Amino acid sequence: MASSNDTSLAVSCRNVGMVWAEGTPRAHEALCGIDLDVKPGEFVTLLGPSGCGKSTLLYLIAGLETATGGTLTAFGKKVTDPSPERSLIFQETSLFPWLSVWQNVTFGLWVNGRKARERREVAADALQRVGLYHAIDKRPDELSGGMRQRVAVARALAMRPKVLLMDEPFAALDVQTRAKMQDFLIDVWKDSSASILFVTHHIDEAVALSDRVAVFTARPGRIKTIVPVDLPRPRDLFSPEAEALRRHLTELLRDEVDRAFAEQEMMSAA
């Protein structure tokens, strides 16, 4: 593996660990010994049972939390603080309800003190890319769940991020909308040249989207294995290869889900 301060890697995790509430009686280990490299422009999915620490890893990479062990770098620089270069898109809507859509999209530019006219141009461009130009003057509560997530993506894109971190962004959407959003995300990804780290517990989603799938174990979260997805794009999700891959990932996950359940039962029995 490449050294951890390799500037050619979008994200590099070396032996990263995370203990919540370290040093207190409530301490519990969320992540342990994570080694993961993400190349620029690569789409990597983090797949695992609920509560395995996938989201924690995203928060660490985003710089919103600090790892309690190991080293974490982005383009060779140690991650210490959040940065618009590594934009996190949350599971639930995180748009500010008091701002209009275009003001939300350019919130980061507003913080940098850019002029309204320039911001509106950037917003128009970013919204065009997510197919929501017509909603530029709407307020978030006038949009559907899927549209809101697209605005959140536009907000991240407006900052020209090098890494997009997505924490189950489509989990709250219905199945049809989610399929649409996956197509949309692939389009956005292709013309943005950003790396994407995508957390999900849906095997279908992992197969549809990623270049590589990192399968997590149940607590504490470790990377069990990294599965490359060598399917040509646009992907035929009903091909035998895709079917075989889904089966493989399902088997990998099943053990972990079983373990997680057994653990939960033990905990509730205790």
Added chain:
Amino acid sequence: MKGAAKTLQNDGAMRPILAPLLSPSMKSLAGRIGWTIVSVGLFVGIWEGLWYFGISDPKLLPPPHIFIANIPDQAKFFNTASRWEMGVKPGSGPTPLQAMIYTMLATLIRVIVGLVIAAALAISVGVMVRYYKLFENLTLPTITLLAPISPVAWLPVALFIFGIGNGPAIFMVVVALFFSMVLATIAHIDNVNRNFINVARTMGCTKWQTYTRVIIPAILPGLLMLMRMNLFGAWMAVLIAEATGVGYGLGQIIMLARNTFNPGLVFFTIGLIGIMAYLCDLALRMMQKKILYWIPENKAVLNGLK
């Protein structure tokens, strides 16, 4: 619920006649005023009924038609106000009706000034407690200690410091509201959606920007609700202050009514306070709607429950 459905149908039947006259918003306003009259009418009706059937003694619980009947008669009691303080020359004193209006305005202004000062102070202090850890350590224990103290206990303090006049009344309102408003502001800040703050951090907000551009707008709905809840507290506090001889005001009229055994005047004054507090609340609600343009109306969902 059935009754409401029936009225809706009636409303529908009336629409062809009313439609050209009233816009939809006017109609909803008319409906609300209508229901207010019905609600108050029901209450007054029961009261009048108790009197009519001789169940309640009109000397102790005079029904509304008696104590409202002769407003000038009631108004003459309001002339206990220190007229010279209103800037009126001796000899050309206000008529009883003018005196009544001055008294009401005096109390109203104390309530509004007190509420505004209390809110401005409490919100600033609440935000500063969360912004500066040292400030929290220095102030929060004292604030928490003083929060449960009844405004009545502050009354002597108000008189010691401010003597007689507007000062002690406004002080009483501020002191009655301030401490709990600080604690409520802090609670609102702590409840701001974590995602909002994380977005702000990701977008490179400084601490100051996170507060001014995210946390303050996020807590604004809660703060305005807090103002409304505390408006009623302000009315209560101001009466306590006025009852002890601030000079003039509705609280003093109530005390006068008590000392002269005049239940009609008590109820008359209560009626005035109720109407003014209601109008204040209405004004705050309208302000709330103007400021919080992004809050959707959720009441419709609750009214839809069967």
